[in-house]
């Protein structure tokens with residue numbers, strides 16, 4: 611995360627022995643190399659006004675286009691982070707990983723920002739880690755986290771133009787455009803979960819400052835006066851609708867965060883781990899009302915520019931509720947939206963895209979079946 615002044619330095623509080631790895635690892639993690647997808651580089655890393663470095667598109671990029679695919683510099687497994695002494699163990703683990711890297715790779719790590727130290731302080735490995743690590747996949751207690759050199763240069767926006775996704779098959783973090791991006795525009799990512807995005811501008815700013823040490827200057831954080839208040843109200847409405855849906859048809863099952871989760875900025879943004887289970891005492895009207903709330907929530911999230919992964923979750927929820935109503939027309943509409951979003955975020959050669967294809971064909975079968983049954987009953991009644 612390029613939120614602070616860059617102080618490229620390989621001076622460390624801890625002496626890291628020279629690399630034991632060969633050229634292959636260095637090539638794999640060379641940020642200049644990973645920036646190129648195919649033969650054409652799609653962005654450059656530039657000094658940005660008032661916010662360190664950032665990624666700028668060098669050409670127009672289409673929605674869903676792969677911008678970058680990068681292998682981790684190193685991974686810290688979840689069980690290290692949740693050990694009885696997480697701070698110490700993570701620190702030791704990082705030092706050990708660093709010792710296995712080439713000098714060039716170590717230099718690229720130490721060039722990353724550390725929002726945990728002040729200007730006159732020396733950066734620490736733990737500070738750099740805490741400022742820059744990404745969850746591999748959905749942020750949860752049992753997810754691994756990793757450092758990516760090039761991806762760390764992409765700045766945050768509450769209205770991001772691109773989104774990252776951990777490709778478990780290829781073991782690389784991929785960034786795809788979630789809206790059309792024009793050449794010259796800064797390519798931004800959203801660092802936080804949808805839960806954080808439902809907070810007001812001042813609450814979000816407080817969180818960014820405390821966790822990452824930057825002030826967000828995205829279009830929505832720059833709104834002033836009534837437009838800012840309207841934006842806050844829309845975000846609050848998303849959270850309110852979610853609570854209403856939960857009250858109507860779910861029972862909340864709380865999962866306790868582990869001790870090791872509290873110290874890590876990214877881990878403070880856990881997506882809830884399937885903490886909802888269906889209530890057994892709901893009636894047909896509850897589903898109808900929940901479906902209305904869920905579709906309104908989805909439209910608001912889309913309008914506010916929430917991440918595609920959050921929109922996909924919202925689509926899934928709508929399809930599930932629509933089956934219970936049952937309202938196959940709505941279920942089909944949101945399966946199509948799920949298909950569009952999964953293609954955009956994961957590409958069409960992905961298990962996620964295949965899943966949505968299957969969901970769409972299943973809902974079509976249900977819809978046809980329900981039409982056949984209702985016409986049978988109509989014929990019976992009239993004849």
Ligand SMILES: [Zn+2]
Nearest residue numbers: 768826828831
């Ligand atoms: Zn913002």
